[in-house]
Amino acid sequence: DTAVSQTPKYLVTQMGNDKSIKCEQNLGHDTMYWYKQDSKKFLKIMFSYNNKELIINETVPNRFSPKSPDKAHLNLHINSLELGDSAVYFCASSQDRSQLTFFGQGTRLTVV
Amino acid sequence: EDKVVQSPLSLVVHEGDTVTLNCSYEVTNFRSLLWYKQEKKAPTFLFMLTSSGIEKKSGRLSSILDKKELFSILNITATQTGDSAIYLCAVEFRSGGSNYKLTFGKGTLLTVNP
Structure with missing residues (x-):
């Protein structure tokens, strides 16, 4: 069984569209995160939630909205x-x- | 600003060589240092280090932490082509109250040629 699963794996969309990526974990963990990895493979945290509450919100555009x-x-x-x-x-x-x-x-997101 | 610096950024070796990857950090309220291996998809966990001077080993891989000098090394002996990957170092530190944050270095791209 996959411990942390996210969908979709690939997403190609046009500029200006709105899209969602889903994530589920079956580990019983209290804390979940979103990271962004750029083209140079640098991983940077975006958000962290603990028991459904936002605890870390890095400097990302407010076009990004996590929901738990x-x-x-x-x-x-x-x-x-x-x-x-x-x-x-x-x-x-x-x-x-x-x-x-x-x-x-x-999830590999490509915006065209 | 808290930061994690890995070196070298890339490394090309031949099978059988031994490699040493470096990770230095500057964070306040350090909690742990983690090494991950990333091949085509998600990073997979290798080691978690919290105490200085205690070597962690897993097969041909080993790692050690120096909390005084603020660095860690990851050693891979008798490298194989399957060791080719990006190796990520991440440092966990307290970011406020009881909250912890994981900050990644930029990674070392290791290529092992046959």
Whole structure:
């Protein structure tokens, strides 16, 4: 069983569209994250949720809005997509105090 | 500003060589340092280090942390083509209250040629 799963794996869309990426973890973890990996493979945290509450919100455009309906899910909605949003987006989770972060397989977003 | 710096950025070796990857960091409220291996998809966990001087080993891979000098190394002996990947170093630190954040270095791209 996949521990952290995100859908879709690939997403190609036009500029200006709105899209969502879904993430689910079945590890019983309290904390979930969204990371963005750019073309140079640099991983940078975007958001972190703990028990459905936002605890980290890095400097990302407010076109990006995470939503956590329950602690096993953290979805990422992106409005008015821009070319620069093209990247691989990773969802991840960790147990509050275990420090070990598990990653999903990534969603490759291409904005054309 | 908190940061994690890895070196070299890329490395090409032949099978059988031994490699050492470096990770230095400058963070306040350090909690742990983690190494990940990333091939085509998600980073996969290798080691978590919290104490200085204690070597962690897994097969041909080993890692150690120096909290005084603020760095860690990842060693791979008798490299194989399957070791080709990006190796990511990440540092966890307290970012405020009881919240912790994981910051990644830019990674080292290792290529092992037959």
